Structure formats: structure tokens, C-alpha cells
Amino acid sequence: MTSFPTDETPNTASPAALRALIESRRAVRRFTSEPVPDEVIRDCLELAVLAPNSCNLQPWSFQVVRDPALLAQLHPVCMGQNAARAPLIIAVLARPDTWRQACRNIIEYWPEAEVPARVRSFYSKTAPFQYNQGPLGLFGLLKRQLVRLAGLRKALMRTPNSRADMRLWAVKSTALAAENLILAFQSHGYATCPMEGFDEVRLRRVLDIPRQAMPIMLLAVGRQGEKGIYNPRLRFPLEQQVTWL
Template sequence: MDKAMPAIRPEALPEIDAREFIKVVQSRRSVRRFTDEPVPDEIVDQCLDLAMLAPNSCNLQPWEFYWIKTDSVKEKIVEACLGQNAARTSQQLIAVVARTGTWRKHCEQQLTEWPDEKIPKIIDTFYKRVAPFQYALGPFGVLGYAKKAFYGVIGLTRPVPRGPYSAAEMREWAVKSTALASENLMLAFRAFGYDSCPMEGFDAVRARKILKLPKDAEIVMFVGVGKRAENGIYNSRLRFSREQFIKHV
């Protein structure tokens, strides 16, 4: 993390002004047109660092961020983003990508990069045995089918894990955590006074090719970044009533 923003140890529980967070959340809008003002690379670096602090499943960090820095690549990506203004006028453009194939390496990394001197037994067992069992699908997905059948029977009498059992469920698994990182990223830009627009309106086949993504990668969204132009927000904010969404059970 940049020297200007020393990393805060979460255990230190710093005093927090909730009003600042509320300002960040409430002032974030999807901005579709940005001004010509550049967004410094150092800001992007800090925002990416904050994105990677997002909570994520089993701490397996199934994300990647393709920061588009080459003009010719950006040109092609803008086209793949269907020419959207939010991509075209962005001063920085990032593809937030979910990976379903990095979990095994990341399990190993948990143990080789464990931050404390001693790896607790439960952690060691989890990343050596539990997680590999949980996420491995086996050749042609047979292990996934077997686990689904096995847990289907055991689950008749007690709670059991219900997936991921298939490639589609693994994709969902990776996308969930990566979407949280995307939100961290956008809020971080807002906190630094910049704006963003998430985009899923793109030609995934073309975008994957341009970015030369590996097979197990899925672009969760592009995030265009910049300073909001006067005509950058297309509509007033609309959210339906909280009663519609919040269920007390």
C-alpha cells in the first residue's frame, strides 16, 4: 500500500467516522461520462489494494484485475464494451475477473505465506484436505457428481454443504467474491474523489480474447473510472422501498 496510506491492522480498531463512509456510499453513482482529468496510477494502485481486502470465500482470493494501460488494448476493449461512453471516456479501465482454477495454488499459498509463526492445525488441515475436497470436481466433473449424490443422501437427516458441485457452481463461487472486490474497488475510487461505472454490457467472447484470459477466467465486470462529467449521470437515483426488500424473519 502507498506510503501516504499506511496499512491499518484490523485488530487496532481505529476510530471511524461513519458519516464519511455514508458520504462515500451515498455519493457513488454509475457515471457514464468522465472528464479529461487523469486518474493518477497511484490512486488506482491504492484502490486495487483496497479491492483485494474484500471478504472472499475461504480466503482463496479467486480474483484478478486486468488494468488496461495500453492504448491499443483500450481501444479494442471499448469496442468490446459496445462503445459505451463509460468505457470510452474512462481515464482508467479495469477488468475485474473471477478465476475458478486458482484455488488449489491459493490453498498452498495459504500455508507457505501464513502470516504468523505457527500455522494452526485447523488451518493446515483445512487447506490441505477440507478445501481440496470441497472444490475439486475431478475429471469430467465426476467428483462433483459423487459429492452431490453423497451429500444428497447424508443431507436427508442433517445439514451438509451443498456445493459447489459443478463448473457452473464453481463459477458462481468465484464470481461472488470477485463482485465484492468490485464493490470495494468502486467505493475506494469514490473515497478518493473519483467516480466509476461497472459494466457487464460487453462482448465476453471478444473481451476474453483481447485480454488473453485463461480458460477458467470470467470477466465479472469492467470498471471505468474518472471524474464525473456534468452530463455523466444519466438519471436521478431510484431505489424501491426498503419494505419491498427487507424481510424480518
């Protein structure tokens, strides 16, 4: 990920408050019928898109489903899961296809009167070269060969240089935004359940999802219902998953 230095000093939140918020989050499978207010949804989406992301290209989009008729159609798409009866479902989409427009957006929406020359150069030259894979991925194939040769002399960024790399690139950033979204709803007192169990073919028949967009989860949101949490929390011992060097 490429970043540009600023003079801003980040604020620090209370570690205890953050721990309490994260520990209170559980995947909830049953919700009440109470709707989620639009102002809460918007606030949470605003926090979601503050997530860190690759080159600030923000390769994500969200479809907010509140319409009862659409929600009813999504329930069988999610194979009848109880969580899919939530009063709100947000389709979280990774967008490997939006990088060109995002490069233009960086210049258009730059928050200062003048766009720094290094920023303009990066998003008009470097980033388009880095993310463009060309027709049928042929430009990516050429870049892989160039990277292989150049990498013999120095360390360099070796991906994304294929369409598969681009999909992974977009999913990584979108997953960070999804976690922000989940914790934001939790902070408002609304439970969530990220669902990966859905039929993507049928999902595309119900929702107008762009062809190259990748649905990475359907996020069910609402007030926790009775017996909404099925099992006690289980996590493997940290020592099995962490190496200290």
C-alpha cells in the same frame, strides 16, 4: 464461508462518513481525459482484495488497462458506450480455477511464524475435497450423491459440487471485491461505471484472459465529465425488499 477466530478487535468507521461515501457514488457515463495516478490505482486494488471471500481463497484477478491503444480497442467491445472512453478500465475477473494454488498460498503466506495445525489441515485436506470437481465434473457428481445421503442425518454444506457451483462461488466473492474497488476509487475522488454490456468473445481477443477466468464486469474509472450522470437516482422502497422476522 469458513473463518478462524483471532484476538483482533475490528475498528469501527463513522456511520455518517460511510453513508456519505456510499450515497456519493453514482454510475458515471462520461469522464474527462485526466489519467488516474498509478499510486491511486494500487491503493484501490489493495482495498479491493481486503474484501471478505469464501474460505479466504480470493478467487479473483484484475487486469488494469491504461494503454491508449488497448483502451481504443475496448470501446467497440463495449458496444460504443460513452463510459468505455474512460482513461482507465479494469477488467474484474472471477477465478473458479485458482483454488488449488490458493490453498498452497494460504500455507506459504501465513502471517505468523507457525501455521496452526487446524489451518494446515483445512487447506491441505478439507478445502481440496470441497472444491475439487474432478475431470468433467465427475467427482462433483459423486459428492452430490454423498451429500444427499449425509444430509438426511445432519445439516451440512451442500455446495460447491459442480462446475456451475464453482463459477457461482467465485463470482460471489469477486463481486464483494468489486464493490470495495468502486468505493475505494470514490474515496479518492474518482468516479466509476461498472459495465456488464460488453462482448466477451471480442474482449478475450483484446485482453489476455485465462480460459477459465470469468469477466464479470469492466470497471470504467476517471474524473467525472460534463453530464456524466444521466438520470436521478432511483431505488425501490425498502419495504418491498426486506422481510423482518
